[in-house]
Amino acid sequence: MKHVKWSLLIVICFLLVGCGGQKKTVVKYPKKRVAVENTVITHAKGYLGTPYLYGGNSRKGIDCSGLIHQSFSKSKISVPRTVSELKKTGYKISVKKARPGDLLFFKTSRNRKISHAGLVIRIENKTPQFIHASTSRGVIVSSLSQAYWNKAFVEARRIVR
Numbered sequence: 001m002k003h004v005k006w007s008l009l010i011v012i013c014f015l016l017v018g019c020g021g022q023k024k025t026v027v028k029y030p031k032k033r034v035a036v037e038n039t040v041i042t043h044a045k046g047y048l049g050t051p052y053l054y055g056g057n058s059r060k061g062i063d064c065s066g067l068i069h070q071s072f073s074k075s076k077i078s079v080p081r082t083v084s085e086l087k088k089t090g091y092k093i094s095v096k097k098a099r100p101g102d103l104l105f106f107k108t109s110r111n112r113k114i115s116h117a118g119l120v121i122r123i124e125n126k127t128p129q130f131i132h133a134s135t136s137r138g139v140i141v142s143s144l145s146q147a148y149w150n151k152a153f154v155e156a157r158r159i160v161r
Helices: 002-020 033-045 064-073 147-152
Strands: 091-093 103-106 116-124 127-134 138-143 153-158
Touching (some): 033 064, 033 116, 033 127, 064 127, 147 153
Antiparallel strands (some): 091 153, 103 116, 116 127
16 A cells, blocks of 8 residues: 555656646746837738748748747747647737737648647737738738638737736
């Protein structure tokens, strides 16, 4: 019985250490948040019209995570390059609390995993407008009020506090 208790205690310790081992990236700029948002958004808007290219990371062609990665890195903020890593970054927020600079995540693939991300650039009528790299139209601005995006929406995350 004593052996079982010790084994259980060891398992619990490993679980606690494992859960706390992954650090979330959250950039804290308490007084400069608006300036950071504006810089990130300005960089993202510079890609408007850029064609979609899977794995692309330049004005010749870019994908959704490349757009976010480039926009933040031009503002000297390091974020992951892939959607699967981006969705672990920052912290989850209610879409009702989304503001410029936050990220939106979507399930757009057939396997129904989060596969697409966009950057909130403004709020209109309480609805996020976001810039993203569309596979069919390249880098564009869309609204979460559009039926396709509203249905595919999964979560919003904040990177910069």
